[in-house]
Amino acid sequence: MVLLFALSSAALMLQAAPVAGLVSYDEAVRCAGLTQAASELEGGESARGRQLYDAALYWSLAAMQAATVAGKPSAAAEADQTRARIAAVRQLNSDAPEARAVLQRCQQKAPRLD
Numbered sequence: 001m002v003l004l005f006a007l008s009s010a011a012l013m014l015q016a017a018p019v020a021g022l023v024s025y026d027e028a029v030r031c032a033g034l035t036q037a038a039s040e041l042e043g044g045e046s047a048r049g050r051q052l053y054d055a056a057l058y059w060s061l062a063a064m065q066a067a068t069v070a071g072k073p074s075a076a077a078e079a080d081q082t083r084a085r086i087a088a089v090r091q092l093n094s095d096a097p098e099a100r101a102v103l104q105r106c107q108q109k110a111p112r113l114d
Helices: 002-016 025-042 047-070 074-093 097-109
Strands: none
Touching: 025 047, 025 074, 025 097, 047 074, 047 097, 074 097
16 A cells, blocks of 8 residues: 555656656666665665665666656666666665766655655
């Protein structure tokens, strides 16, 4: 039930976002990959873990919306997110400063779902 509410909230926020505020497909995929990886690494028990999960949900939906706008098939968009997540796990595990900085920017851009 909580997941359904979070999905509904994220979808409504995406629908209400002004067109000028949309990000590129590449940025959305990068943010989706980083937030998904960070969420997996953190776990969902902590407050930070829940925030990362919400950000990952938002960016995943944003990436799918950007893919639709770009005319990209959903299977290709999902594969791009998977590759981005795998790369992000490696980067975050190696404590890459650039990945941490981009992750922070992605979190700041994502609306709070709570």
